[in-house]
Amino acid sequence: MADRIVCKFGGSSVAEAKQFQKVKAIVEGDKRRKIVVVSAPGKRNPKETKLTDLLYTTYDLASKHLDFSTPWKMICDRYLDIAKDLNLATKIGDDLAALENKLKNEIDTVTTDFLVSRGEYLCARLMAEYLGAQFVDSYDLIAFDERYRITPKSYETIAQKLSDENQLFVVPGFYGEGPRKQVKTFSRGGSDISGAVLANGINAIVYENWTDVSGMLMTDPRIVENPKPISYVSYREIRELSYSGASVLHDESIAPCRAKNIPINIRNTNRPEDAGTIIGPTPETTDYPITGIAGRKGFSMIYIEKSMMNKEVGFGRRILAILEGEGLSYELSPSGIDSMSIVVDTKSLEAVQEAVLEDILLQMHPDRVKVFPGISLVATVGHGMTNKVGIAAKLFNALAEKEINIRIIDQGSSQINILVGVDEANMEIAIRAIYDAFVK
Numbered sequence: 512m513a514d515r516i517v518c519k520f521g522g523s524s525v526a527e528a529k530q531f532q533k534v535k536a537i538v539e540g541d542k543r544r545k546i547v548v549v550s551a552p553g554k555r556n557p558k559e560t561k562l563t564d565l566l567y568t569t570y571d572l573a574s575k576h577l578d579f580s581t582p583w584k585m586i587c588d589r590y591l592d593i594a595k596d597l598n599l600a601t602k603i604g605d606d607l608a609a610l611e612n613k614l615k616n617e618i619d620t621v622t623t624d625f626l627v628s629r630g631e632y633l634c635a636r637l638m639a640e641y642l643g644a645q646f647v648d649s650y651d652l653i654a655f656d657e658r659y660r661i662t663p664k665s666y667e668t669i670a671q672k673l674s675d676e677n678q679l680f681v682v683p684g685f686y687g688e689g690p691r692k693q694v695k696t697f698s699r700g701g702s703d704i705s706g707a708v709l710a711n712g713i714n715a716i717v718y719e720n721w722t723d724v725s726g727m728l729m730t731d732p733r734i735v736e737n738p739k740p741i742s743y744v745s746y747r748e749i750r751e752l753s754y755s756g757a758s759v760l761h762d763e764s765i766a767p768c769r770a771k772n773i774p775i776n777i778r779n780t781n782r783p784e785d786a787g788t789i790i791g792p793t794p795e796t797t798d799y800p801i802t803g804i805a806g807r808k809g810f811s812m813i814y815i816e817k818s819m820m821n822k823e824v825g826f827g828r829r830i831l832a833i834l835e836g837e838g839l840s841y842e843l844s845p846s847g848i849d850s851m852s853i854v855v856d857t858k859s860l861e862a863v864q865e866a867v868l869e870d871i872l873l874q875m876h877p878d879r880v881k882v883f884p885g886i887s888l889v890a891t892v893g894h895g896m897t898n899k900v901g902i903a904a905k906l907f908n909a910l911a912e913k914e915i916n917i918r919i920i921d922q923g924s925s926q927i928n929i930l931v932g933v934d935e936a937n938m939e940i941a942i943r944a945i946y947d948a949f950v951k
């Protein structure tokens with residue numbers, strides 16, 4: 512079996528014709544790069560809107576029978592410019608006109624997921640023509656079951672449909688086939704998952720994830736100026752970091768690679784000479800006790816207080832059952848003797864908050880129940896922290912010096928992640944304080 516590489520190019524790597532040219536040079540630079548996955552064109556500058564967001568706006572307007580010409584024209588211009596600048600023969604204008612017609616005259620037959628998926632679909636069509644590669648639709652490769660899990664059959668389909676080892680394939684990221692034959696997208700940033708699933712399906716020797724930074728940095732470069740790069744990070748560490756907000760890699764893209772020990776290499780399309788970050792199975796010793804810091808906003812804390820709670824058998828289980836009954840998943844649940852806090856996603860809570868609180872009051876008879884919105888979670892991650900004395904003290908001291916009130920503390924049993932909950936307004940300050948304490 513020949514060694515093959517799956518390479519995924521994110522929105523920033525396909526934002527315009529000159530980025531397509533860089534992609535071509537990269538793909539042609541290593542003959543093992545046989546499967547190319549693309550996102551929809553991203554921002555050409557920080558002020559621009561991602562094409563995926565323009566598609567969401569277009570759908571929103573079209574479905575309300577409002578004028579969608581402004582975002583739609585921006586979408587069309589992006590594709591037409593790329594096709595023109597690269598002298599492509601594809602009649603992309605015809606595809607766009609057909610889509611526009613559907614939006615105007617048959618909007619009831621168009622779903623959000625279908626329209627938004629066209630961002631990746633059209634980009635992949637252009638890329639396939641530009642690279643002289645075979646286009647394969649991800650709808651024909653990746654299938655979801657009723658609970659939106661990727662079906663095991665998908666991996667067999669991928670192996671079979673992409674079996675020609677001499678062929679270069681281009682596949683759109685971000686979507687697949689839903690359980691009712693509809694187009695179904697992943698969550699935002701999901702092209703990373705598409706690439707990982709294909710890497711698993713074809714037993715790739717490496718999954719390359721090409722973006723606009725030279726690998727994973729110790730924290731978000733939009734928060735700390737020039738954070739130190741990470742040359743190696745374990746699957747477990749990256750999962751904690753990406754789940755907690757390190758948006759460079761979608762957290763659900765780790766499992767498909769981890770299952771087959773396929774290393775993930777994060778690389779920079781604008782600096783292909785940089786080695787980037789390798790993500791692999793084993794922990795490695797690093798210069799610092801921590802590997803990275805990440806933060807995510809948008810959480811709420813449900814706080815429940817009841818005297819003698821610890822003696823009430825099944826209290827925690829029944830509270831969680833109430834959440835389950837409303838289809839609400841929870842992130843973490845630090846508890847005391849007479850109190851319990853449950854951290855949930857604010858947006859998901861909003862839809863069911865009234866029902867959840869009513870159920871808790873009626874079924875659990877608490878002394879007090881209150882929702883605190885506006886919480887962010889900051890994760891400090893690293894194998895180097897395990898069994899090391901003083902790490903937590905240093906971290907809390909750094910936050911205290913900045914007068915940041917800690918709302919939640921959770922050191923997972925894995926010991927490779929210390930999570931703190933702070934007010935959203937303090938998230939960036941907290942990340943900078945922790946970075947300065949451990950790295951500077």
Ligand SMILES: Nc1ncnc2c1ncn2[C@@H]1O[C@H](COP(=O)(O)OP(=O)(O)O)[C@@H](O)[C@H]1O
Nearest residue numbers: 521522523553722723727728730731757758759
């Ligand atoms: N720890 C981190 N290391 C590197 N980049 C990070 C980190 N946290 C957040 N980012 C951001 O992730 C961005 C890359 O992800 P994304 O915008 O999804 O790229 P793409 O369009 O290539 O998929 C970087 O430009 C950077 O701003």
Ligand SMILES: N[C@@H](CC(=O)OP(=O)(O)O)C(=O)O
Nearest residue numbers: 521522550563699700701702
């Ligand atoms: N285009 C989709 C999927 C994706 O993965 O994009 P990117 O690779 O640019 O993060 C999104 O914006 O969510």
